[in-house]
Amino acid sequence: MIRITELILPFDHDEDDLRLAVLKTLGIEECQLNSVAISRSSLDARKKHSIRRVYTLHIETADEKQVLEKHAKNRKISRAPETKYIVPILIRKIKRHRPLVIGTGPAGIFAGLVLAEAGCSPLLIDRGKPVSERTRDTYNFWKTRELNSESNVQFGEGGAGTFSDGKLQTRVRDKLNRDKKILQELVLAGAPEEILFKNKPHIGTAKLVKVVENLRKKIVELGGEYQFQSRVDDLILERDQIKGIKLQSGEEIRSDHVILAIGHSARDTFKMLSRRGVQLEAKPFSVGFRIEHPQTVIDQNQYGKQAGHPLLEAADYQLAHHSSLGRTVYSFCMCPGGLVIAASSGPGTVVTNGMSQYARNERNANSAIVAEVVPTDFKDKPLGGIEFQQRWEEKTFLLGGGNFNAPCQLVGDFLNGKPSSELGSVQPSYLPGITMTDLRGCLPVYVVSAIKEALPKFEKRIRGFTLEDAVLTGIETRTSSPVRILRGKDYQSISIRGLYPAGEGSGYAGGILSSAMDGIKAAEAMIQSINEEN
Numbered sequence: 232m233i234r235i236t237e238l239i240l241p242f243d244h245d246e247d248d249l250r251l252a253v254l255k256t257l258g259i260e261e262c263q264l265n266s267v268a269i270s271r272s273s274l275d276a277r278k279k280h281s282i283r284r285v286y287t288l289h290i291e292t293a294d295e296k297q298v299l300e301k302h303a304k305n306r307k308i309s310r311a312p313e314t315k316y317i318v319p320i321l322i323r324k325i326k327r328h329r330p331l332v333i334g335t336g337p338a339g340i341f342a343g344l345v346l347a348e349a350g351c352s353p354l355l356i357d358r359g360k361p362v363s364e365r366t367r368d369t370y371n372f373w374k375t376r377e378l379n380s381e382s383n384v385q386f387g388e389g390g391a392g393t394f395s396d397g398k399l400q401t402r403v404r405d406k407l408n409r410d411k412k413i414l415q416e417l418v419l420a421g422a423p424e425e426i427l428f429k430n431k432p433h434i435g436t437a438k439l440v441k442v443v444e445n446l447r448k449k450i451v452e453l454g455g456e457y458q459f460q461s462r463v464d465d466l467i468l469e470r471d472q473i474k475g476i477k478l479q480s481g482e483e484i485r486s487d488h489v490i491l492a493i494g495h496s497a498r499d500t501f502k503m504l505s506r507r508g509v510q511l512e513a514k515p516f517s518v519g520f521r522i523e524h525p526q527t528v529i530d531q532n533q534y535g536k537q538a539g540h541p542l543l544e545a546a547d548y549q550l551a552h553h554s555s556l557g558r559t560v561y562s563f564c565m566c567p568g569g570l571v572i573a574a575s576s577g578p579g580t581v582v583t584n585g586m587s588q589y590a591r592n593e594r595n596a597n598s599a600i601v602a603e604v605v606p607t608d609f610k611d612k613p614l615g616g617i618e619f620q621q622r623w624e625e626k627t628f629l630l631g632g633g634n635f636n637a638p639c640q641l642v643g644d645f646l647n648g649k650p651s652s653e654l655g656s657v658q659p660s661y662l663p664g665i666t667m668t669d670l671r672g673c674l675p676v677y678v679v680s681a682i683k684e685a686l687p688k689f690e691k692r693i694r695g696f697t698l699e700d701a702v703l704t705g706i707e708t709r710t711s712s713p714v715r716i717l718r719g720k721d722y723q724s725i726s727i728r729g730l731y732p733a734g735e736g737s738g739y740a741g742g743i744l745s746s747a748m749d750g751i752k753a754a755e756a757m758i759q760s761i762n763e764e765n
């Protein structure tokens with residue numbers, strides 16, 4: 232297979248244009264070209280009058296060796312790299328109890344899948360419900376304000392990213408093709424095939440739910456098992472070795488090998504780990520507000536006259552400003568054509584986040600505008616970040632009216648330092664509802680000031696970003712884990728043998744794809760350790 236990189240065409244080209252460009256680049260005849268597959272496709276809209284698609288292609292030709300020799304000096308033409316992931320092998324049967332995986336978010340699911348493929352028959356345990364029941368609970372909360380603390384946007388099968396935009400970007404490039412394995416498994420489970428090649432792939436909430444169900448079916452077919460509504464409340468330890476877990480029900484499950492993939496919101500579980508002597512440290516994360524603009528404002532900025540063209544997806548943006556207060560303010564988890572959602576997982580707290588469906592066709596674009604907070608902001612205490620989040624989420628709940636309404640302010644009023652009393656032309660999407668107010672009470676002054684400084688800077692990049700009527704809702708606190716569960720190179724906790732912290736909650740990964748990759752690495756490390764024991 233031959234690879235061509237950086238092949239550039241107008242964004243509205245057709246299939247014939249692509250084939251012709253390949254023939255021209257390789258200098259071959261149509262009869263020599265067997266197949267053209269897109270390996271990567273990105274949109275280059277830096278010049279609005281000439282928006283282009285940039286491709287990496289995998290090509291099959293009749294005389295591959297000859298073609299490669301002819302282009303030996305062209306760095307854009309080479310042999311296509313291997314894209315297959317090799318599943319690790321369990322050399323002998325596990326001596327005693329099967330491995331446990333706590334959490335069925337991206338990290339837990341992909342750890343579970345690799346363990347099952349290797350023949351380890353893992354048991355996957357989650358405090359929440361199977362994804363379809365969880366979906367009902369979550370939509371019910373948005374409609375009726377009745378929060379189920381164990382079944383919501385953060386907890387339950389699929390993990391935190393289930394009701395999301397399903398963006399699958401990561402900066403991590405993996406030599407062993409773990410990233411490709413994840414994307415391929417997602418496609419086999421029902422995700423759109425384009426995620427295999429799009430530069431900014433995304434799945435969308437409704438499709439993700441189906442994908443998560445199908446991944447479960449595959450893990451079960453391979454010998455894995457799931458146990459839902461089973462919160463892990465304690466660890467069974469013998470000196471510094473894990474021997475099993477205790478569930479909320481009192482049930483004990485024995486195992487010497489436990490992957491801990493609990494995400495960033497299991498505050499009770501982090502507290503239990505701390506009590507049990509698992510070494511934790513506070514880590515930086517970011518907090519701020521969700522901002523909503525009409526999607527047309529973003530499209531016009533990014534695409535100029537081509538805005539609204541049916542071949543152009545809803546536009547996104549990525550912004551950052553290093554504020555004079557020393558804190559970086561940036562846009563996070565931008566959801567084109569999406570919704571701002573209520574993402575609380577506990578009573579008396581308001582937390583926002585963003586999601587979109589595959590079509591990204593809602594009226595507003597939203598993103599979190601956040602500033603970094605660091606361990607010294609919460610006295611370097613390992614659980615200080617959790618206390619910080621809890622405190623500000625509770626204040627926000629009260630400011631919203633104590634009924635899960637999110638406090639909301641117009642961007643114009645926020646910049647002028649006055650409370651808002653009514654909406655303008657932009658309708659916020661947050662459910663169950665919003666309360667117009669002054670957002671200054673929701674977050675520390677240093678965060679509010681840094682964001683206030685950043686918004687006019689962002690206006691220079693996106694005209695309309697500080698639109699008077701654009702809306703801010705508070706607050707965004709769950710950008711990444713406030714805690715790191717310290718682990719060694721063998722992926723095991725530095726204080727408890729046999730315990731493998733993985734995914735976002737470990738503090739070593741963030742986002743769907745990187746957490747899933749981290750889950751796979753933890754499973755590989757566990758398999759290696761089991762092989763060495765036997």
Ligand SMILES: Cc1cc2nc3c(=O)[nH]c(=O)nc-3n(C[C@H](O)[C@H](O)[C@H](O)COP(=O)(O)OP(=O)(O)OC[C@H]3O[C@@H](n4cnc5c(N)ncnc54)[C@H](O)[C@@H]3O)c2cc1C
Nearest residue numbers: 334336338358387390391392395398463494734735742743
């Ligand atoms: C609304 C929203 C939108 C997002 N959008 C995106 C996006 O578009 N792209 C992206 O890359 N990332 C996104 N993220 C972040 C992404 O979802 C997370 O990075 C990712 O889910 C982390 O995966 P994880 O498996 O490590 O943890 P999680 O997905 O958080 O899963 C942890 C699991 O552990 C379970 N659990 C916790 N404690 C216990 C316990 N004591 N016992 C048993 N089970 C327990 C929970 O129920 C949960 O299912 C979004 C997050 C949210 C909330």
